[in-house]
Amino acid sequence: MSEYVRANASQILDGLLFGLGVLAVYLGAVFTGALIRSLGGAGSKGLTAAGRYVQGWFYYLRGDDRDIINVTLNIIDNDKLKFDTIVADRRIWFVWPNAYRQSMIRGAARRTTEDNPVIAFAQLEPPPNTFAGRLRRRCDDLAHDLLASVKIVKDGKEQRVRLQREDDYKAVYGPLISLVSEKCTSNDAIDLALGRPMDEYRFVIALTYEKLSDRRARHLRAMVMWEQSLLNLPAECPRFERKEHETRFRTLQVIARQYRAHPERFGVVNIWRPKDLYSIAPVAGGETMRVRQPQGAP
Numbered sequence: 001m002s003e004y005v006r007a008n009a010s011q012i013l014d015g016l017l018f019g020l021g022v023l024a025v026y027l028g029a030v031f032t033g034a035l036i037r038s039l040g041g042a043g044s045k046g047l048t049a050a051g052r053y054v055q056g057w058f059y060y061l062r063g064d065d066r067d068i069i070n071v072t073l074n075i076i077d078n079d080k081l082k083f084d085t086i087v088a089d090r091r092i093w094f095v096w097p098n099a100y101r102q103s104m105i106r107g108a109a110r111r112t113t114e115d116n117p118v119i120a121f122a123q124l125e126p127p128p129n130t131f132a133g134r135l136r137r138r139c140d141d142l143a144h145d146l147l148a149s150v151k152i153v154k155d156g157k158e159q160r161v162r163l164q165r166e167d168d169y170k171a172v173y174g175p176l177i178s179l180v181s182e183k184c185t186s187n188d189a190i191d192l193a194l195g196r197p198m199d200e201y202r203f204v205i206a207l208t209y210e211k212l213s214d215r216r217a218r219h220l221r222a223m224v225m226w227e228q229s230l231l232n233l234p235a236e237c238p239r240f241e242r243k244e245h246e247t248r249f250r251t252l253q254v255i256a257r258q259y260r261a262h263p264e265r266f267g268v269v270n271i272w273r274p275k276d277l278y279s280i281a282p283v284a285g286g287e288t289m290r291v292r293q294p295q296g297a298p
Helices: 001-005 008-061 098-109 131-147 167-183 186-193 228-231 245-261
Strands: 066-076 081-093 149-154 158-163 200-207 218-227 268-276 278-282 287-292
Touching: 001 008, 066 098, 066 167, 081 167, 081 218, 081 245, 098 167, 098 200, 131 149, 167 186, 167 200, 167 218, 167 268, 186 200, 186 245, 186 268, 200 228, 200 245, 218 245
Parallel strands: 066 218
Antiparallel strands: 066 081, 149 158, 200 218, 200 268, 278 287
């Protein structure tokens, strides 16, 4: 055996070195692949972080952040404008997960003006008169029939029908109504279901994007106000704590005008309060009068 090893030592050594070389190449390939994946992941995260930084810097310069929304309660009490936050700042993708819906809301925010900060969506276009317009409308209808239709069975016959598209205003205000209801109506709604006497109040929700002349941060704001107070706003601007709050009152005036003309373009949430706590009666100027009821009163 020793003679065989001495005679073939060079071949054995070559085979051993070849195997070690193959192992080294394999381990190097594995290490290089892991390194490249790590660098690629770090690079993509770095690019994402840099992109967010640049976007934040751009929004900072413009005083603009259409990715933020909050919900505020607006109150006029003793001829003074007051506010309270019902839902703190949230990213719009937490409120509206649909990315296409988010782009619609951002586009509507861009179209708002200083005189009309209320979010509005484009209405259906009238039938086109040109050949190109009719051809485009026809192509849109064919695509709609293909992508937004289902087969149903009616009277024993199978037929294909087109699904009705959800109203944009209902789709946008639905999650906002849910947020306000979650914060404000849970316990009282249960009491109402159990038969406790309740007073019902309607609160209007308006999605706004105020374009201001100064550099105060601008973002989407869902403004909530008691319907009776909204429809009975005072003619003169009430007192306020800060100068920029004067813009908020002008926004409320715009909301009141549009709500009278198109109430279907706003959200409405019903709030219940026990009858035996207090009664609320609207008086002139949008102010309210609270009368404490005695214990045990009906």
